[in-house]
Amino acid sequence: MAATVDPAERAKQERRRQIMNAAKHVFAEAGYHGASIHAIIERAQIARGTFYLYFESKAAVFDSILDQAMADLRARIHRIEVDDKNAPAPQVQLREQVMATLDFVVRDRPLATLLLSAGHTPDAEAAERLDQFFAEVRDLLRRAMESGMEIGLLRKVDPELAASAMLGMIRGVIEQLIRAETPPAVDVVVSEVLMVALRGVLATG
Amino acid sequence: MAATVDPAERAKQERRRQIMNAAKHVFAEAGYHGASIHAIIERAQIARGTFYLYFESKAAVFDSILDQAMADLRARIHRIEVDDKNAPAPQVQLREQVMATLDFVVRDRPLATLLLSAGHTPDAEAAERLDQFFAEVRDLLRRAMESGMEIGLLRKVDPELAASAMLGMIRGVIEQLIRAETPPAVDVVVSEVLMVALRGVLATG
């Protein structure tokens, strides 16, 4: 795999990242349609034709950005291990994953904006990928619910509905963190959110 | 106000509604940008010029649709009365409002799709209106939280954060109801959601 360290190849990859980063910002600011190739190449300081040497279309950059984001996010989300006695307690695993995910997303504002607002792109394929990603997360949540209910850790609820509610809650919180000019510390937010999700808002009694 | 029952005037209003309805479906299916005037007038069975006799621009129809939706929704959401002893219990008021809102939204799928997915329109004014509407709802939720905390009904939480979480939860649930091909009865959903919101998902203990 000497090709991977070939300096020319490295420069190409770097250029690609540069374009993707510029595009990410522009997409976040203007949305998929509002983002013009002009704005992207202006921000990336390259010419029109150069853009098309690295990406075959506008949709292709968008897809690449989504793909990378999803890979990054997937790396932070996995099944909670309940049987393995060596693993940390479920609540601890849960907290760690939520923490890592939220931290990652909040650190990259343009990306967060992109993910949250990219509900309707006329690019059907990109929209479908986003849907698939969220469906995957929702599925993970649903299974977590089912497991939790089986072992008596969780109350009996419609797993599908609860998963949708939880996913929506996370989205709402991220949106709030993005909106705030001086967002509170992530660990404090996670504590509050987990409290609300697990115990609800009603006073104990 | 005899002009309001003038048959000609009535026909005009009807035509307006017809166009708005067609546009609502097209916007929901294709998003703001993806919705072409062509698609709208085709669905409304009118000519291009006719459209511009009733709306001065594409953005204008979009705004009109949003305005009407927001008025309809606002009519179903108001402060929960806690001091008035003649009013129903807070939980009952809450249930009624959530019920009425969810029912209204779910009955009009295109509208729901429109509201949920219209995160980023390049039409800045329309996007701002949507933001304002959701900000209003969030504000209502936040104040409800604060009131509930004052009278000891609710646990102590960050009101702003909890409001964002609750709003996100509602959005998530609506999205799920829209997605389902055979959505469950609304009152069952409301019961489940209120349970999760108030008591959380953790088993009591």
Next chain:
DNA sequence: CCGCTAATTGACCGATCGTTCGAGGTGGGT
């Protein structure tokens, strides 16, 4: 049946945008 107003129509315009491509530059190997 006439005449007039108001409604309706669709060909057309200008602007914008994504994409293409041939000309010009660059740099490392010999």
Next chain:
DNA sequence: ACCCACCTCGAACGATCGGTCAATTAGCGG
């Protein structure tokens, strides 16, 4: 010094779309 492969550039193209307007039709009171 030369070459050649590769990269970079931006003017030009074609398609699409929102919006306009002069021509046509419909409806109706006299």
